[in-house]
Amino acid sequence: MSLVAVVNFGTGNLRSVQKAIEHVADKRVRVVVTDNGSELAKADRVVFPGQGAIGTCLDAMEKRDLREIFYLILSSKPFLGICLGLQAMYKFSEEGGGVQCMGVLDGVVEHFSDGSGRDKFTDPATGGRLKVPHMGWNNVMQTQPHPLWCDIEQGQRFYFVHSYCVQSNDSSQLYGVTEYGKTFTAAGGRDNFFGVQFHPEKSQSAGLQLIKNFVSWDGSV
């Protein structure tokens, strides 16, 4: 029997994360969706999808006294961050006027816009206008091998939806990049933590493969 906990802070869609894990895992794997610290602490693996705005998400963690538990999980068991669950691991996000994050990975979270205003984002390559949020299927270039990339093609498309993106400062913590007007971190990690900006639970067979890889990952790189 193995237990996978999906961190739930009350908003957004966690059902699909849960269903995707149940779809790929064998019958001995149990999935719980929870915000309970002791359940998270006893789980074998933890998935942190992150939801809504990053400030609200981190406040929700504080309100439930989960920060210490998170650091404990980060130092002890396979931990998958999805979307905000990746962004929250860096030092700082400029979302909502600026938020200090967990600081586990070296890098910052910035808005897609090029500084000429929130609603203008031009593609430097073509001069064309790019829409924000970055929404849809884009290619992920794997920058380093990792057990979670097992059986996933280089350049595979995954489903993204986000307005803020990560810029990593440490290439040893960078596992994948995507282009959208600029190059940003599509996957980052360290030790037993692996985080993705895209939504594997919504990325059809390639996404399910990544989740399958996570469910059998022992946390070593």
Next chain:
Amino acid sequence: MGLAKRVIPCLDIDAGRVVKGVKFVDIRDAGDPVEVASKYDQQGADEITFLDITASSEGRQTIYALVEEVASQVFIPMTVGGGVRELDDVHRLLHAGADKVAVNTAAVHNPEFVREASNHFGVQCIVVAIDAKRVSDKSPLAWEVFTHGGRQPTGIDAIEWGQRMVDCGAGEILLTSMDRDGTRDGFDLELTRTMSNSVPVPIIASGGVGNLSHLVEGIIEGGADAVLAASIFHFGEHTILEAKQVMLEAGIEVRL
């Protein structure tokens, strides 16, 4: 390489079945929603949209079970709209497994609803659906917002409305031309282009697709980020894969 333009089949749902009206009458039964959604997923649909057109309140409850069943089998993004009026409706749909919720009439009645919903659940899951009808054919072209499935005029300019909805936190706009819906004459490309140039968020073009080159036009001439169609896929005329091949030949980035 790069972000792909999306092809989105739309399933109109009435009391748990897929239906397709031609010009809002003659509703034909097009099958079981779970089977149809799975079929489109296998054909390479980039997302799936369900619009609940059920009139009765007891019939409306079927949508939650349906969304939950689809979400356990189909692992691509799912948008659900139709009759979404309160935060609790949004919450229930997201909880059942929807990724995005489309709001239409309720946004016109109370624009703050869009702000509340996007503050609470995130802009990424709030789609504002706009049903627009041409009110001026001469320059400057103009379109008016209609509600209640295209029956009720509002006096609101569609382009200004789109901009206001983005200010309220809409993460995407599903733009339907009421003049073209059901006609198979192609998208209202001027409407699509004008909206796309006026708002920073992605636009889904809808209404009027009768053949695959209409999808190409929607992207290239209309500037849409995604194209939505129903009847050309439902009755076996074309598969999603065929649609994407035609788009690819036209030089459009697609996910194959």
